[in-house]
Amino acid sequence: MITPKVSTERKLVKIDKNGTKHWQVDACPKCGGTGVYWSRTDDMTCWRCGGTGYSPYIVKEYTPEHADVLAKKQRERGLKKNKERLPQEIKYRGFKDENSSIFIVAGNTYPIKKQLSEAGARFHSWYGWYFSDAKDAKDWDTTEIKFSDIYTINEYFTVVAKEGAGEIIEKAKQKTNSYKEVGA
Ligand SMILES: [Zn+2]
DSSP, X not given: OOOOSSOOOXXXXXEOTTOOEEEEEEEOTTTTTSSBOOOSSSOOBOTTTTTSOEEEEXXXXXXXXXXXXXXXXXXXXXXXXXXXXXXXXXXXXXXXXXXXXXXXXXXXXXXXXXXXXHTTOEEETTTXXXXXXXXXXXXXXXXXXXXXXXXXXXXXSOEEEOTTHHHHHHHHHHOOSSOOOTTO
16 A cells, blocks of 8 residues: 555535535545556556646535436436437438338348339338338338337437337238249
């Protein structure tokens, strides 16, 4: 155990208008004020304080009331961010918006994936091949799935899959009544 060169004590330097206590510690937090940093390399001089042990930092201590205010602000920022990202999240799932549909291609799509791609279909790890446009889908054996059939938007503005969505998608993918195997 090396004795710190610099005091590790907290000193109260300020109480601001929110009642937040600003504590200052002079000792470098990386080396605990010793100036020596135990690393695997040969250089044991603490890079943060340059070996002086002195690298002051502030620790803030919030009142419970102000901590609540900050937490609320942080939640609001998170919600705002989610809300802004929502249209992108919906598009990422193949839908134009929350009132639109996708058209999942039925049957064994593997042999026709090139044709599907050329026709404007896209592949999704969950839906398989699907169209986002009704007019592109009309010549193919598809099932229309509304956004609201499989997804919901929760109170945090996040898209979540509905219960039973997997079943709906599987049913759409496995519908084989009109698709004929190539060469059959
Ligand atoms: Zn240091």
